[in-house]
Amino acid sequence: MPRFLRFALFAILICLVTEPVSAADEDASQIVHLLKSTFDRPDAALQAEPVVVVADYAIADWSQDGRGGRALLRQHDGSWSIVLCSGDALKDEKFLADAGVPSADAPTLAKALAEAETDVTPERLAQFSLFDGTVRMDGGTEHGSHP
Numbered sequence: 001m002p003r004f005l006r007f008a009l010f011a012i013l014i015c016l017v018t019e020p021v022s023a024a025d026e027d028a029s030q031i032v033h034l035l036k037s038t039f040d041r042p043d044a045a046l047q048a049e050p051v052v053v054v055a056d057y058a059i060a061d062w063s064q065d066g067r068g069g070r071a072l073l074r075q076h077d078g079s080w081s082i083v084l085c086s087g088d089a090l091k092d093e094k095f096l097a098d099a100g101v102p103s104a105d106a107p108t109l110a111k112a113l114a115e116a117e118t119d120v121t122p123e124r125l126a127q128f129s130l131f132d133g134t135v136r137m138d139g140g141t142e143h144g145s146h147p
Contacts, residue, residue, distance in 0.1 A: 027053045031060050031073055031080050038082070039064065050116035054109040057101045059090050061117065061128050068124070069131025070113075072099055074138075083138045087131035 028051040035048040044065035051060040056075040062068055070090040072083045089095045091113060096106040117125060 027051075027058065027075070027080070031058055034073075034080050034082070035060055035062060035071060050113075050120065052109065052112040052116050054112055055102070055105050057096075057105060057109055059109060059113050061113075061120070063124055063127045066127070067130050068127030070128055071137075072096070072101070074100070081138065084134055084136045085131060086134040088129050089134060 031051050031053075032048045036046050039046045039062070041064075046062055046064045048060050048062045048071075051058060058073045058075070058080070060071045060073065062071060069085050069087050071085050072090055073080050074083050075081075084099060086095075091110060093106040093110040096109055097103045101109060117128075
């Protein structure tokens with residue numbers, strides 16, 4: 001069998017058995033990379049998951065060195081940036097809307113987070129609540145703690 005034909009058959013086989021990567025999976029991967037490259041330390045690796053994405057906004061749960069929280073991110077021109085870090089406030093759709101998430105997307109984002117967190121252990125879930133207050137990372141105004 002000619003070499004080019006073997007290569008073509010191999011390429012077709014790879015396409016058939018390889019699961020396509022969704023845009024949400026690619027976004028989640030970029031977000032995890034951003035968080036790790038920003039906050040990872042040699043003595044304390046950052047764990048960032050789950051990550052939920054709705055339109056141009058995402059929430060990533062994170063834990064590091066026994067603590068944790070949640071980060072709200074925004075995509076602009078194909079690049080993700082951290083808007084703010086907080087704790088349980090990021091589970092609230094009104095808080096999300098106040099933080100800049102379009103009001104049509106805020107409930108969907110909050111629901112996606114709630115669903116994703118059902119697979120998280122109770123111990124790790126409790127770490128996400130330990131972040132006290134809200135820290136803006138994008139130069140916006142401070143929202144303070146949210147009930």
